[in-house]
Amino acid sequence: xxxxxxxxxxxxxxxxxxxxxxxxxxxxxxxxxxxxxxxxxxxxxxxxxxxxxxxxxxxxxxxxxxxxxxxxxxxxxxxxxxxxxxxxxxxxxxxxxxxxxxxxxxxxxxxx
Amino acid sequence: xxxxxxxxxxxxxxxxxxxxxxxxxxxxxxxxxxxxxxxxxxxxxxxxxxxxxxxxxxxxxxxxxxxxxxxxxxxxxxxxxxxxxxxxxxxxxxxxxxxxxxxxxxxxxxxxxx
Numbered sequence: 001x002x003x004x005x006x007x008x009x010x011x012x013x014x015x016x017x018x019x020x021x022x023x024x025x026x027x028x029x030x031x032x033x034x035x036x037x038x039x040x041x042x043x044x045x046x047x048x049x050x051x052x053x054x055x056x057x058x059x060x061x062x063x064x065x066x067x068x069x070x071x072x073x074x075x076x077x078x079x080x081x082x083x084x085x086x087x088x089x090x091x092x093x094x095x096x097x098x099x100x101x102x103x104x105x106x107x108x109x110x111x112x
Numbered sequence: 113x114x115x116x117x118x119x120x121x122x123x124x125x126x127x128x129x130x131x132x133x134x135x136x137x138x139x140x141x142x143x144x145x146x147x148x149x150x151x152x153x154x155x156x157x158x159x160x161x162x163x164x165x166x167x168x169x170x171x172x173x174x175x176x177x178x179x180x181x182x183x184x185x186x187x188x189x190x191x192x193x194x195x196x197x198x199x200x201x202x203x204x205x206x207x208x209x210x211x212x213x214x215x216x217x218x219x220x221x222x223x224x225x226x
Contacts (some may be wrong), residue, residue: 031211034214036215043218085164098143098160102155104153
């Protein structure tokens with residue numbers, strides 16, 4: 001079945017440093033790929049989604065490119081802020097076409 | 113805009129107890145979901161519903177029942193709470209049943225079983 005594997009956390013970074021959260025997926029179809037972010041005490045919210053291979057999504061300084069050949073969708077940010085501290089989830093649209101399959105989440109803590 | 117409300121925010125139960133979690137959305141979305149969130153295991157789908165009175169099992173449906181009697185509400189029942197169980201249950205909705213649509217999540221119900 002479909003699956004998503006992402007960087008195991010927690011990840012601790014200093015403010016101003018760069019971030020990469022790896023996301024790899026397995027599927028027999030051409031999925032839509034998502035990044036969601038969950039702040040403490042809240043539910044996850046969509047950061048961005050990319051429906052097509054070789055396209056890039058971005059929002060709030062975060063970006064990821066849908067790499068169909070490598071089956072990857074790594075999240076990057078050039079310079080993190082303390083306010084970026086959250087849990088990040090990679091997800092793909094399931095083969096069934098009716099729900100999304102989520103990775104295990106990567107907790108990011110940014111320290112001053 | 114809209115909002116998803118989950119009640120209660122915290123739920124403490126006893127082993128073997130039947131517990132019900134409620135979710136309401138005012139987006140007028142067709143599809144609703146229940147996920148279980150455990151540390152290190154991410155979000156796992158329990159049940160989803162593509163329209164009123166529809167129910168579909170997810171990967172983790174054993175030990176749970178669900179009910180969608182109105183478009184705006186979706187409830188989840190833990191049929192027999194397990195001792196020392198701790199998890200957050202998240203409700204979500206999306207405008208349509210297609211998996212490429214954005215999901216909107218509620219803040220969660222935190223369950224503790226004594």
